[in-house]
Amino acid sequence: MSFFSSNSPSPSSSASVMPLQLKGIRYSAGGKPLIKDLSCQFEAGRRYVILGPNGAGKTLLLRLCHGLLKPDSGQVNWLGAKGENPKRAQAMVSQRSVMLRRSAYANIDYALSVRGVKRSLRPDLINAVIERTGLKRIADKHARVLSLGEQQRLAIARAWVLKPQVLFLDEPTASLDPPATHSIEELIGEISAEGTTVIMTCHDLGQAKRLATDVLFMFRGRLKEMTAAEQFFTKPENDLAQAFIDGHLIWWKRRPERDDVQILESEF
Numbered sequence: 179m180s181f182f183s184s185n186s187p188s189p190s191s192s193a194s195v196m197p198l199q200l201k202g203i204r205y206s207a208g209g210k211p212l213i214k215d216l217s218c219q220f221e222a223g224r225r226y227v228i229l230g231p232n233g234a235g236k237t238l239l240l241r242l243c244h245g246l247l248k249p250d251s252g253q254v255n256w257l258g259a260k261g262e263n264p265k266r267a268q269a270m271v272s273q274r275s276v277m278l279r280r281s282a283y284a285n286i287d288y289a290l291s292v293r294g295v296k297r298s299l300r301p302d303l304i305n306a307v308i309e310r311t312g313l314k315r316i317a318d319k320h321a322r323v324l325s326l327g328e329q330q331r332l333a334i335a336r337a338w339v340l341k342p343q344v345l346f347l348d349e350p351t352a353s354l355d356p357p358a359t360h361s362i363e364e365l366i367g368e369i370s371a372e373g374t375t376v377i378m379t380c381h382d383l384g385q386a387k388r389l390a391t392d393v394l395f396m397f398r399g400r401l402k403e404m405t406a407a408e409q410f411f412t413k414p415e416n417d418l419a420q421a422f423i424d425g426h427l428i429w430w431k432r433r434p435e436r437d438d439v440q441i442l443e444s445e446f
């Protein structure tokens with residue numbers, strides 16, 4: 179059951195803005211192509227995990243989807259938006275979220291105020307999300323003194339209170355220990371169960387297996403494979419994806435004479 183009661187105001191839009199379609203996206207910085215001709219479509223209600231080695235372009239892809247970066251060419255289309263601003267339907271939690279110099283409660287309140295939710299309507303929404311994310315004990319604590327795991331839960335609460343249709347999460351459990359990771363994974367499961375589409379990056383194959391309904395595998399700015407999680411982990415189509423799943427270290431070397439050639443080297 180949603181933590182928003184049926185008569186509480188929703189800070190998000192109501193009509194579905196999904197699916198999210200990316201068409202021929204290219205993005206470069208400093209003259210270097212970083213995302214190369216990427217096309218894919220995200221459907222509502224699923225949990226997408228983006229995998230790939232360091233520098234593959236996973237974070238850039240999230241930022242392009244969320245509109246924080248503009249592609250050089252190609253389109254990001256919210257196919258269901260029909261004139262509605264898709265910004266209100268989405269939220270993102272970065273790898274290192276900036277906490278404001280105020281209490282956990284006030285950090286959530288601020289997110290709602292920026293979204294334009296009336297002051298009188300905010301306490302119910304904040305208390306509900308605090309309850310659901312297990313932050314009650316630390317709601318009055320200064321956000322910057324919270325542990326890494328607590329800060330991450332707060333960052334997710336701050337995003338979830340906006341009731342996004344789509345939640346982008348950039349490595350939500352990076353540097354967290356197993357108990358903190360478990361509690362974040364549970365939270366992601368609950369958010370997903372309430373109908374929010376989750377699109378997240380991670381490095382941990384175990385976590386991808388636990389959470390993903392679908393996997394995207396990236397390498398050097400290209401989307402190499404996008405498939406249902408079960409198929410990805412049993413029979414991926416891409417050789418690099420197979421090597422990645424098998425635990426090989428994959429990387430590439432630039433050859434001056436053949437700058438765009440990908441080389442796979444793998445070893446245990």
Ligand SMILES: Nc1ncnc2c1ncn2[C@@H]1O[C@H](COP(=O)(O)OP(=O)(O)OP(=O)(O)O)[C@@H](O)[C@H]1O
Nearest residue numbers: 207208212230231232233234235236237238239379
């Ligand atoms: N503003 C920028 N200017 C130049 N290069 C950039 C910029 N932003 C990202 N890059 C480069 O683009 C590549 C992809 O970056 P991105 O952060 O998306 O990788 P990632 O797959 O998320 O890696 P990681 O797993 O290490 O977080 C990297 O080589 C990075 O250095």
